[in-house]
Structure formats: C-alpha cells, structure tokens
Amino acid sequence: MPPPRIVADIGNSRLKWARLDDRGVLGPTVALPLDDPTTWGVVLDGWLRDAAGAASWAVSSVNPPLADRLEAFLTGRGPAEFRWFRTAAEVPLAKDVEGAETGGSDRALAVLGALRLLGAGRPILVVSCGTAITIERVTADGVWQGGVIAMGLGLCARALHHFTAQLPMVAPGPDAPAWGRSTVPSLEAGVFWGTAGAVRELLARQRPDLGDPMVVWTGGDAFRLAPAVEGPAARVVPDLVLQGLAHAAFPSQP
Structure with a gap:
C-alpha cells in the first residue's frame, strides 16, 4: 500500500482523524478521546499495518497543548511528515477578515470544505456546532467574511453547572421541554431552546445583506440543533473541517 495520508482535527472537546483512500477520498471519521494515547495507538497501528513509507499528516489545531502531545506521540512512533494549520491565515481561502493570523484554522477549513462541497455562485452560511457555535459568512464569489462565535450546548450546560451552587449538569436534546416544573427540565429547556x-436569531441577522444563502451545518451537535432550527430539511455534513483540511493539504484529491 502507498504511504497513508491522514487528516486530524484537534478541537477543545474531541480529536478527530480520517484517512484518505488511494483516490484521495475521505474515509470514515474516528472520534478519539483527548487524553488516551493508548487508543490513539490502536487506531494508528491498524492504519499503518500494511503501509509502505512514512505517513503524511495534515493537522488542524485550536488546542496548542494537545497539538504538542499529539506531535510527540506521532514522532515517537516512527517517521512521519506533518503539515500544520494552526491559524485561519494558513488556510488557502479568499478572506475579507481581520486578524486571520490569530483566528481559528477550524473556522476557515469548515468554509473551505463547504465551498468544496457546494461551490461558489450563491452565498453560504456555515454553522459549526462544537464547544463553541460559529456561523461563517461566505459571499457568492467564495470570499469568507468572518462571522459569529457563540456558546455551544455543552459549554452552556457546564457553565450553569460549574458557576452556580446547586444547578446540576444536563445534556438536553430536541426532546427538551419548552418549560419545566422542576430544576432539571427547566435547565434542559433553557440550555437547548435558548441555544437553538x-x-x-443569528442566522436571521445574516440574511438581509446576503440574500438567500445556502446553510450547511457541521460539528458534533449539528444533528441535534439543525433540525430544531431549520426543520428536517436542514443540511448536516459532520466532517466539513476534515474535508477542508484534506483539500488544503492534498489538493490533488478529486
């Protein structure tokens, strides 16, 4: 087998890997714990068992300490080539933003993945639902204009739990009630429907000057939030960041 090409997205809550096949098509995504190198090794050993030559890695990171641990882990297991995307400025994408050199690479890569998937010609809003929720604006001619950063579902729930004396931790989904007669359902209603x-509202505020944008959702909570906001026709693509990363690092893929 040829040397493997692997993309990795290092976030604040999850580490995601995917391998490109011989045609450059992204394979299934593997979500890994942030602090379990033993599990990392099991997955990697399976991917490298029949490979010839050093693996080529493309890595996006918004978590510098974990990026350092992953790099040390990978280099300790043998030769590997790396291309890092640590900021939005490093992503090959038309931009009309300020401070790209300090912006998250994941935001720009999600835009690149959406453009790769949907093409230019119509404005796009990319909603990423992770630790934070971001909404990225893309013009009809494919220029990223920046967007919105808000609190994600899990972060909202953890903040209410950790910064109060008596509120428990909740993990609500679309079945959350509209209101509650006790603490837990009241929290579930506020966290989920408040976030939705x-x-x-944030999507509605983007539309007046964009016209009729396409909306695409990604991230771990997208399958919970997208239908609650847009209904069953909402378009969810869970691996947009990895798709953008594969195109940025290995542009010869189809």
Whole structure:
C-alpha cells in the first residue's frame, strides 16, 4: 500500500482523524478521546499495518497543548511528515477578515470544505456546532467574511453547572421541554431552546445583506440543533473541517 495520508482535527472537546483512500477520498471519521494515547495507538497501528513509507499528516489545531502531545506521540512512533494549520491565515481561502493570523484554522477549513462541497455562485452560511457555535459568512464569489462565535450546548450546560451552587449538569436534546416544573427540565429547556433560539436569531441577522444563502451545518451537535432550527430539511455534513483540511493539504484529491 502507498504511504497513508491522514487528516486530524484537534478541537477543545474531541480529536478527530480520517484517512484518505488511494483516490484521495475521505474515509470514515474516528472520534478519539483527548487524553488516551493508548487508543490513539490502536487506531494508528491498524492504519499503518500494511503501509509502505512514512505517513503524511495534515493537522488542524485550536488546542496548542494537545497539538504538542499529539506531535510527540506521532514522532515517537516512527517517521512521519506533518503539515500544520494552526491559524485561519494558513488556510488557502479568499478572506475579507481581520486578524486571520490569530483566528481559528477550524473556522476557515469548515468554509473551505463547504465551498468544496457546494461551490461558489450563491452565498453560504456555515454553522459549526462544537464547544463553541460559529456561523461563517461566505459571499457568492467564495470570499469568507468572518462571522459569529457563540456558546455551544455543552459549554452552556457546564457553565450553569460549574458557576452556580446547586444547578446540576444536563445534556438536553430536541426532546427538551419548552418549560419545566422542576430544576432539571427547566435547565434542559433553557440550555437547548435558548441555544437553538440564539442560532436562529443569528442566522436571521445574516440574511438581509446576503440574500438567500445556502446553510450547511457541521460539528458534533449539528444533528441535534439543525433540525430544531431549520426543520428536517436542514443540511448536516459532520466532517466539513476534515474535508477542508484534506483539500488544503492534498489538493490533488478529486
């Protein structure tokens, strides 16, 4: 087998890997714990068992300490080539933003993945639902204009739990009630529908000057939030960042 090409997205809550096949098509995504190198090794050994030559890695990181640990882990297991995307400025994408050199590479890569998937010709809004929720604006001619950063579902729930004396941790989904007669359902209603309502409002505020944008959702909570905001026709693509990363690092893929 040829040397493997692997893309990795290092976030604040999850580490995601995917391998490109011989045609450059992204394979299934593997979500890994942030602090379990033993599990990393099991996955990597399976991928490298029949490979010839050093693996080529493309890595996006918004978590510098974990990026350092992953690099040390990978180099300790043998030869490997790396291309890092640590900021939005490093992503090959038309931009009309300020401070790209300090912006998250994941935001720009999600835009690149969306453009790769949907093409230019119509404005796009990319909603990424992770630790934070971001909404990225893309013009009809494919220029990223920046967007919105808001609190994600899990972060909202953890903040209410950790910064109060008595509120428990909750993990609500679309079955959350509209209101509650006790603490837990009241929290579930506020966390889920408050977040869904915020995203709905933020999307509505982007539309007047964009016209009729396409909306694409990605991230771990997208399958919970997208239908609650847009209904069953919402378009969810869970691996947009990895798709953008594969194109940025290995542009010969189809």
